[in-house]
Each structure stands twice: as C-alpha cells, then as structure tokens.
Amino acid sequence: GTGGGSKPTIKIGSDGFYESQLVAEMYAQVLEKAGYTVERSLALGARKVTSPALEGGQIDLKPEYIGSGLGYYDASKPSGDADANAAALQEILSGKGGGITVLDYSPGEDTNAFVVRPDTAAKFSLTTMSDLAAVQDELTWGLPPECETNPLCAGALTDTYGIDFPPANLEALAACDAPIAEALQNGAVDVAELCSTQPAIAQFGFVVLEDDKQTQPAENLAPIVRNDFLAKLSSSDKTAFEKLLNDVSAKLTTEVLTELGVEVAVNQKDVADVARDFLTEQGLL
Amino acid sequence: MTLVGRPGIAATVAFDRVTKRYPGTARDHPGAVEDLSLEVPAGRICVLVGPSGCGKTTSLKMVNRLIEPTSGRILIDGADAAARDVTELRRSIGYVIQQVGLFPHQTIGENVATVPRLLGWAVARRRERSEELLALVGLDPATYRDRYPAQLSGGERQRVGVARALAADPPVMLMDEPFGAVDPIVRERLQNEFLRLQADLAKTILFVTHDIDEAIKIGDLVAVMQVGGHLAQFGTPDEILANPASDFVARFVGADRGLKRLALSRIESLELRPAVTAMVGDDAAAARARILADPFEFLLLLDADNRPLGWIGERDVPEDGLLEPAMASPTSPQLDRRTTLKDALAMLIDAEVQVGIVVDRKGALRGLVTVDMITAWAHASTDRAGPVVIS
Amino acid sequence: MTLVGRPGIAATVAFDRVTKRYPGTARDHPGAVEDLSLEVPAGRICVLVGPSGCGKTTSLKMVNRLIEPTSGRILIDGADAAARDVTELRRSIGYVIQQVGLFPHQTIGENVATVPRLLGWAVARRRERSEELLALVGLDPATYRDRYPAQLSGGERQRVGVARALAADPPVMLMDEPFGAVDPIVRERLQNEFLRLQADLAKTILFVTHDIDEAIKIGDLVAVMQVGGHLAQFGTPDEILANPASDFVARFVGADRGLKRLALSRIESLELRPAVTAMVGDDAAAARARILADPFEFLLLLDADNRPLGWIGERDVPEDGLLEPAMASPTSPQLDRRTTLKDALAMLIDAEVQVGIVVDRKGALRGLVTVDMITAWAHASTDRAGPVVIS
Amino acid sequence: MRPGEPLLDVAWIADHLDDIAFRLGQHVLIAVIAVAVGLAISMALALWARRAPWLRGPVTGIAGVLYTIPSLALFAALLPFTGLTLLTAEIPLVLYTLLILFRNIMAGFDGVPADVAEAADGMGYRSAERLLQIELPLAVPLIIAGVRLASVSTIGLVMIVSLLGKNLGGLGVFITEGIQTFFATKVYVGAALSVALAIAIDLLLVWLERRATPWSRARAARAVAAD
Amino acid sequence: MDVLTATLAWLLDPIHWSGPDGIPTRIAEHLAISIVSLAAAGLVALPVGAIIGHTGRGGTLAVNLANLGRAVPSYAVLVIVLPPALQLAPTLGYEPSLGLSEIPTFTAMFLLAIPPILVNTYGGLREVDRDLVEAARGMGMRERQILFRLEAPLAMPVIVGGIRTSAVQVVATATLGAVVAYGGLGRYIVDGIARNENDRLFAGVVLVAGLALAAEGLLALVQRLLSPRGLPSAGEHAFRNLAEVPAPPAFLP
C-alpha cells in the first residue's frame, strides 16, 4: 500500500450479523494499513438502523449485499444477475444521502438457500427446488416475514416453481437467523430459507436444494461508500482507495466466505483476528 | 334484651405464678411479667394499672393466648387455658384494644357480628344480635349499622369495639386501654356508660389502663404493676388508697389519695345529722328559742313541701311574728344520696355556710352533712393495719 | 448561664377582636375563633384551655402567622404582627408543638441550634448555646448532643423541643399541648421542670392544653374557650375556680373545683396554730397539767432539736416521772410551708390524729394545721362577687 | 445449542476476559449516565411540580406512555438527528427512568412528616431553606430507593442499545452475538453478568443510603432496643 | 408526519381487518398468549405471595429475586428456552410448532408476569395493619380466615395493582413472540421491519400501545370495583419494588 499525504478519517459500518462485520473489518484493516484513520460502527442491529446511518453520514462505508440491499429500496428489482443488481443499486444510491458509490462486488455471494434436513431429502428424494412443488403440502415451510412481498421469495416460488404462496403450513421466521435453523433442525419446519454461507448448514448437515431455475438474487458483496467522503480524496488517493477495497472484494469467493464464517461462528474466533489472518495470508496486509 | 341482659354468664380468671420472658431479652434482665398470681372472681372488673412497659398488655394477652406464658398457668373457671383449643378459647373471650381494630372494609353491623359469624350463627340471628348490641352501647342501629368505621368518631368507634367484643356474650372480656385514645370529656362519658352496662351484664373483665383515676373508678379490684412485671399490690381501690403496700404504690396513686378515697363513697354511707328547721309561717319566737338552745347557730327554713329555702342566723330570727321566705339568706350546696364524699367536701369548702343540705329526689330535706362528718368518716373507715405511710 | 438566665426578654401579646373563619365553612357556621380579645402581660404564662375543636391551636398559630386572621389584629409589644416580615417574626417567637417536630435527620445538638443557624450565628457560639440549653432542660449535653431524635424517649424529645424553642432567647413562646403525648408520670415531671425554668426565664408564653388541671397548674392566666371559638372566661386560675362565669366553665372545671382551688395555695398562706409541746426528759406532771388545761387533747412530744416524735393523749401523760420517746404514739402527716392545701387536706383526712404538723427544712416544729383551718381559709378567701354557682 | 457443545465454554471465557471486562465497563458507563441524567431531569420536574401540583398527573402519565414505545422505533426516529452516538443510546434509557424517579422523589417530599414541616415553618424557615435543609434530606431514602430500582431496570435495558452496534451494546452484544452464532456461552455470560452487575450496584446504593442517612439507622437501632 | 397518515391509512384499510393476518385475528392471538401467561403466573404468584405475605417469612428473598429478574431481558429468555422446547417435543409428544412459538413465548411472558403479582401480593398483605390482624386473632379467627376475610380484602387493591402491572408489560412485550413465528400484534412490527413497511410497523406499535392501555384501563376499573368500600382510596405511593413498575417492551433484534 502507499502513503502520501494525510488521509481523512473514515467511518466504517456493518450489518448486525457476523459476515457483514467480517468484511467490514477487512475494509477497515486494509485502509488503516494505508494510513487512514478508521472509526468502526460494526454490527448495527438492522437495516432500519444501517440505511439511515449511511444516508445520514453516520457512516461512510459499509459492505452491502447487492441483492437485498437493492430489495430494501425496491423489492421488485433484484434478480439473479449480479451486474444488473449492482447497476440498479448504484442507480438508486446515487440519489441517496448526497450520492453513494457502489464499488466492485465480490465473486463470491451469500445468497438465499432453501435447505432441508437430510431425512426429509431422503424421504421425498429432494435435490432441486423443482422437486418441492409435488410435496409442498406435506412440508412445513420456514420463510421470512418479507417473503410475501418479495418477488424473489413468494414470487419466485409461485411463478417459477409452482409452489402456492402462502404454503399450507408456514412459519414466519427471519432467514439465516438462529430460530429458523433451530426450527429446521428440530423438525418444527421442513424447508427453511437460510443463507448459502451459513455455518449451520455444515454443522447440522442440512441439504441445500439447488436453485435449478436461478430465481434467487445475486447477493454478491460490494463496498458502498459515500461520495462526499470520496470527494475528500485527491484523485490519486481516490484510485488507491477504490483499488484497496476492490482487491479485498476480489478475494471473497463463496468458499472463502463459508470457511471464514465457520471460523467466526463455529470456532468463535474474533472477527478482527479472522480478518487479519485472512488478509495477511492473501498478502493484502 | 334477649341475651344481652342475661347476667352471670361469667367465669373466674386466675393467674397462677405466671411469668413471661420475651426471647432475646437478657437472662438477668427481668421478664415482661414476673411470677404473677391473682384471682378475679366471676362478674368482677379487675383493672391492671401501672406505668408504661410494666407488663399490662402482656399479662392480658396471655389470657387469650395471643402470647403464651413462659411458665405458670392461667385458669378460667379452674380449667387451664393452655389445655383448651386456642380458637375456641378466643371465641369465648371478648377482646377490645386501644386502637379498636375495627375492620375498615366491613360495615359497623358486620363488625359487631364478627364472632357470631365465626360461630356460624344464622344471618337473621346475627343481624338481630348486632342491632341489639348497637342499641345497648347507645348507637342507633338504623343510623350506624351500614356505616363504615372511617365514618365514625373516636368515641363511637370505641363503643362499636365494645359491642363487637360482647357479641357472643362471652363470660370473660379483655380490654386494653379501651378508652386510651379519646379525649378526656368523651372518655368520662364512655366510662360511665361502661359501668352502667357492666351493672347489667356482670361479665368478668380484665381492664388495662395506665391512668390510676380510671382504675379507681372502673375497678372492683385493682392490680398495680411495677416495671419488671411485678405485682406491686392487688386489692379493692379502697384498700389500695387506704394502705398502699409500698412507696411505689403510694407515689403511683398520688399524694391526694385521701381525697381519691372519698370519691369512692357516697353521702348515703354517712349518718346524716338532723337540722334545726322551721316552716314558712311558723311562729318565729318558738323557732328562735329552739335554735338558740342548739349549739349550731343557723336555722334552716323549709317550705310547705319540706324543701329548704335557706339559712337564718340564730341572731336574725325575729323575736316575734311569723317566719317568711325573705328572711332566709344564701343557701348551701344541695347534695343527694349519690353525691360522692369528694364532691361533697369540695362543695362544702366552697360554700358560704359550710354545711351541706342533703335532699331527696323531690328536693325535700333529708339531713345535713358537714366537713367534720366527712373527715370523721374517712378516719373511721381507714382500717389501721400497719402504720400510716407518710408521703 | 450567659443568655439563658437573662430574664425579662419578654413582650406583651394582645389579641384584638380576632376572628378566624376557615374557607369552605358555611356562612352561618361559627368560625374557628370568634372575636377573641385578650392581653397577656410580658413574662406571664397564659393557658388556652377548652374542649377539642374549640379553636386553641388556631388562636396560637395566628400569633406566628402560620394562620392569618380573617379579621382583627394581634399586637406584640403593641406592634401589629401582620405588619412585620413573617420570617423575622417567626424567628423571634419560640414554637413547641405536641408532636414536637424535631428534625429526624439532625442530631439533638443541630436541632437545638436551628434558629441560631438560621440567624447566621457562628458555629462556636451555636454549639455553646445548644449545650447550655440542653443542660438547662436537664439533658447532659455530652450524652445527648450527638444522638438522633429517634434515639430519645418521648419525654426527652419534649425537653429538646423546649430547648430548641428557647434557642434564640425569643421574647414570646407558643406551646401547643407540649406535654400532651407523654404519659401522666413523665408529664407531671415535665410540668414541674417547665415551671422552674420559667421562674428563671420569665418569657411571655401562650400555652395550649385541653387538660384543666394542667391549665390551673401552669397558668398565670387561663383563657377558657368554648367550641365555636368563643372566649368563655379569662382570668387567674383562682378567679376561674372561685367564680366560673358560666355553666359551661363550671362544668368544664369540674365539680371538685373547690379542692382544685386548694391546690393553688400553700401552707405558708395559713396562720399556723401553736401546739402544746413537751421535750423528752421534761417533767411529766407539769406537761400533763398544761395539756389538760388546753382544749386540744394531745400533747406533742419533741426531741432535743424540736423535731416532733409523736402525740401523747392527755390521759396517757404519766402523773410523775420524766417523758420518754416511747410514750409517743403514731404520728400525723408532716407538712412543710410549700405543701399545697389540697395535699395537706388529703393527708389530714387520711391520718389518725387529724392534725398536720408543719416543720421547717431541719424538721423542727413550726406549728399545726387542721382541716378546719383549711376550710376556714377557703371560705374566707372566696370573694363573694355573685352567688355561688351550685353544680 | 450446537450439537455436543458444552453448556459453558470456559476456554472461551478465559480467552476473552479483557473483552468481557470492556463490555462490562461499557455497560456500567451507559447505565450510570442514563440514571444520573434521569435523576437530574426527574429532580427538576419534581421541584417544579412541587410549586405547580397540577403538573404531577400529566408528568406521571406521559412517563407511563413512554413505556409502550419500542426502542427500535425510537432509535429509527432519532438516528437522523442524533446519529450513531451515545446520545441516541441514552435517550430511551433516560426516558425509561423518569417514571420511577419522578414518582419516588415526589413521594419523598410527600413523606415529610406534617409536624416536622410545621415546626420548620413555625421557626421561620424560608421556602428554599426548608427545601434544602429539611425536605430533601428527609426524602433521601425514597429517592435512593428509586435510584436503586432505576439502576437495576436500566442495566437490563442497556441490551437494547446493542441495536446501535458493538460500539455501544455493552453486555447486550454478547447476547445478540451468542444468539446469532448458536453460542450459548455468550448468552449466559451476558445475562449472568448483567444480573451480577445489578446486584453489585444495588448493594453499593444500599451502602450509600446508610452513609447518607445515619438517622434512619439510629431509628432501626432503637426499634431493636425497644423489643 | 406522513408516517402518521400512512399508519392511519393502513389501520383504516378494510383489507387489514379480516383474514388470518387481519387485526381481529392478531388481537385474538395476542390476547390468548397474554391471558394464558397471566393466568399461569397468577396461579403461581398469588398463593406464594399470600403465604410469604401472611407469615412474613422469606419476603425479602422473594422480592429481591423478583427485582433482579429484571436484569435478564425477555428476549434472552426466549432464545434460551427455544432449543430445549424444540428438542423436548418428540419426548413429550407435543407439536414441534408449539415448541417453536407458543412454549418459548409463553415461558418468557410467564416469567415476566410473575414478579409484579408476587411482590404486590406480598406487599399488600404486609401493609395490613398488624393491630387488625391481632384483633382478628384475638377474636378467634383461624389463620386462613384472617387471610381470606381480612388481609386479602384489604390488600385487594394492591394485589390487583400487581396484576395490572403484569398485564400491561405482558401485552407490551408479547410482540416478541413474532420473532419465533408466533402470531399476535408483534407480527405487524416484525413484518413491518423486515419488509421495511413503516405503516405496518407503526400500526403494530399503535395497536400494541392501545391494547396495553385498554388492559390498564380495564384492570384499573376492576381495581376500583374490588377496593373494599369504607377505605380512603390510597394516593400514589413510592415505588418500593421494581416489580411495581411496568417493564418497557423488550427490543426486537
């Protein structure tokens, strides 16, 4: 990394759950190495908090999932096409909080995954989501509260996979969260919407049903940063700054996200350490 | 008056070497009550009196076993209270406390009917009973039955407290400073009503007070207690006033105990002295002769119905003519048989002619009383066991 | 005693046609105080007495303006209280109430020094002052100064209350039933201490009580009030007892007011009667002759220092030989000049030989007193304005 | 929660003592600030309501209504103005203390015995002197009682602040993280420590009260002596 | 401001007044869990409170426990109870869905509801003038008669006060159930957040607040009805126990 002139202070935020924190931490560390002073506001409880925070300039930078980030503003937009999502998101964010820039997104993603217990998979011989339609009424579905209004959830299920919404047996549980995983593991639900990199999947040996018709949004991770911060940087610094973050994004494959997730959520390593080890190993520090 | 009047539902109450030490008080430290023995005959009022902290309340509560004695027995009609079922025992003993302890959430009627309800009397009988009792203590049932305690004056509450304690016509009543909380004037009235009541009911009553005058007025028997729970003296008010058993008792009953004693007896107990009298219209000369012959130098003029009109000094009786009302000069106190000797003495001291004229209900003369007669009576009635204690 | 003893820091207090009606009470309904006029000379104790609710407290509180009169003026040393700054006024008036109102969070020392602190005295002076006052009311400063009110008995608290009121040596003191909350024995003691104190201090004191006996004992002047806030009578205790102005007053002071009056005077006010005496070792024959000659039939035997040993009935005086102590039979009450006539009468009534022997401090004979002498005195001292009211 | 996970992962605790200490400290700080500010505001309101009694009802009522507003909604509403700051965190906490503190302070003033107040007036205390020298000291026990309750309550509530991120969450962060990552130990540590903290602060305040009110101990002493 | 109008509009929209996600259904669900939890808490807290209150033994312990319970947020209780509740379903043979929603929600609300009822019952009985109890005992009332005929009636306002506090905070906190897929008004709040629909969210808030106030009012009425006549109605006193103060609704993650 390069130095050159005094660097402004940057406020980095993240969503509540560990993966977002992890990536935010990576941003923070590379920027610190490059001489930026970093103020962290990690683990902001919910988008209800993070979005106003970013738009209001409480934070300058955060990792964003280009799919759900887009969905937060317009549930009808997100698609399976990463470029499209990124572009759409950029389009919306340009108008928010005096302009927000979406930098390069990661190759890897942490998208919605519909998973079942092995026994269920075996019993109904389920491998793809198309297999679900036939047995939909025999299963209890664990779907997030926003599913109904989310084209990628209710929409996709009905239109693409011919599954009625709401299903006969539905439990409304936030995706990727503790209760839904518990519920799935203990048979309170049979199909649950989790996140593809979620360690629980490995832990409990859940079976991820292949989204054979590519309905789920591209949920690649991209740094999003306030323009008024970028404006503070000399053009050279600005390029350097964007490169730093894009380099990080470049390293984040789905496998990486999953592994690191296990480190944090299963082995209970501290986010900062996990980030540091990874970056050093990747030669980014 | 069905039950109410029924007298003689009373029992003897006896303390037999009763001692109470509260836990936590030092070994050597005297108990709240020490080795108390006394017997209250059925139908009598025994007043426990003494300075604050001397063990009155403790003694009382041991009778209905709100407090259990450390040692000794309490016998009711000869039966050991400790042997009886405590609930049944308490229901058979009336209990009145200074704070009255009326149940604020129940009407006066319900309050009075408390024990009957506990005893499972029928509703009708309970109502009848509580009205009867309210009337008995001088509260109009129609007015008070449905009020709540908060709506009564202190004196009225005390009456209700007494009524409640009487409800099941218990042979024994315990009263802990029942009139302690009301002002002197009301208190006086309550005491008198209480005595009138007891005259009908003749309960056995243990009555606690720290006011010696109340004790003397109320008690058939008085037990003077001393801090440390010792019984300093037990006897009739007269005995205690006449012969205080110790300096403590003497000081407690007060220097004027002689006068207090006089309050215990009434004119009726004196041998009245005849007056030299004359009727309006009598011949003056004869009357003058009679009074001059007599050592006492005032002639008492009466009207046609023997009602005293006033005195005529012997020298002022005309030597002839007839006696006229106008001749009589200022009168003396008029007393009757029920006047206490103390009040009589007080009035005589105050009066011009220091001779009291005793009249009957119709106001007719019955005789005379003088200061000397009263002092002489006091003197004679003092039984001279032991020398007089001089305070 | 620096400040404390300083007498005569006192002011006259006068009520001039003062009326108080509490808001919300009906027009026709009488006020709490109606048209009250009376004057208390500097250095005197004026007791307001009357049944509950008669307006005593209201009257008192109008002096330090805790209550403002509806009409009329209150003059302190002739100056209208209403015209003075209320804070300054209150700080110049001592105030003692029945519940004492000690500040529970301050030590006794701090409590006593309250007004001095408000007046901004220096710390040292304040401490000195409060110790002085504690000593004055009979509480050892070393022991009590640093205690808290909760650690004192009722009686001790009352003393502290008085000390606190005296702290700034105010010319006027207001006391509302100051001894109302303590038991009769303690109360008696407090009253005596209070009188002793006032003898030194000579403050102008308005004192409220509903106990007529306390009023008579404490007051130089007594104002008897009647429910409705009317002044029923205002005068010295003796005037009120001798001539109650109305039936209400007569009933309120009680049937035995004659005796109460006796409590106001002492043996010293009697003309003592000489005794026929003889010394141990005198010749019996001579003594016998003397006593037989005298109408009174008891010889009083004295020891070498003129101290009475007892009576010898005239018939029992030996015809020859010398007089010996053994001959003297039971004695009579021994009184001294300070004994009240009431107590004297009480003792005489009680005694065997109904003659009181008055002795001096050393116990030497000064003379005799009899019941007749007392009653005669009472008779003589009653001024006969108006007929005697017979209750 | 995780299959075969020990009920309590002592190793994790051992490794994270400093982290735990930091969270604990943060928790205390946030709670103390909230109660202190709440006390100041309540006291001001109480003094005002003493002059204007009509205020009493409304103040109590409003303080009660505040209780039904979920903190998330409150945060969302505040964020644009106060940002991701301690201020944002404290505002709901402070609001939640008002009901308790205001009411106890008022009760403390009410509790001054009538005879004491009358004696004070009778001896010529000015209103301010009376307040500072008599009424406040006598209200102390009830005020401290209120502070104790407010503290325990606030300690439990600090959890809500973890919505505002790690920087402010106190022990709440452990609980949320523990839940997210199926790690019971964190949840237990978070809950247990806040209970312990509550006890500790409560005891501290009890001690403080004793120091501040020697007279009430005197009373107790006598009560014992009496019987 | 537009939030307010939007919320109002949402509330007035007939669509939201019918069907399984309709306001009536949600209120019914909300009331169901609240009432059941309250009833269960009462079944436990009233007898215990009565015993320690009458005998005066173990009071301080119970009260302090109740107060300290406040330091544990209901949300923590919820998630701590969730796993065992789910795992026990097979062995105890209830529907897993119960273990997912009802049981955790019920447990959290049950524990939340106990302290106020317990502490007030205890305190209410303690406040009864000892002289009265003495008089009653002296007249030969049995202990249970003293409890039921004297202490309980006199303490009734305080006891109902405790139930009132419990009710308010349970109603306000039962929204938590929505996190574990329970229904009730919490759904609107959770869903509103998840879907970023402020009107739905604040409609939920308003409905909960309304229901809480309704419960408050209703029980205040009951309290007045059950207050024994002849007693001067006691003014508001100081809070002596945390349990006398309704807990603010737990936050939603």
Ligand SMILES: Nc1ncnc2c1ncn2[C@@H]1O[C@H](COP(=O)(O)OP(=O)(O)OP(=O)(O)O)[C@@H](O)[C@H]1O
């Ligand atoms: N429950 C108790 N425990 C310990 N000591 C007690 C208890 N009750 C009373 N005492 C002590 O026992 C003694 C006698 O108390 P008791 O109440 O019988 O006195 P009393 O004569 O009724 O006094 P008072 O006239 O003030 O009512 C007192 O010293 C008191 O302090």
Ligand SMILES: Nc1ncnc2c1ncn2[C@@H]1O[C@H](COP(=O)(O)OP(=O)(O)OP(=O)(O)O)[C@@H](O)[C@H]1O
């Ligand atoms: N603040 C008040 N408002 C209305 N009426 C009052 C008030 N204070 C006293 N009164 C009434 O004024 C009358 C006189 O009251 P006050 O207190 O002066 O009587 P008191 O002689 O002191 O009685 P006690 O001996 O009981 O103290 C009573 O009828 C009382 O009811």
Ligand SMILES: [Mg+2]
């Ligand atoms: Mg007693």
Ligand SMILES: [Mg+2]
């Ligand atoms: Mg008065």
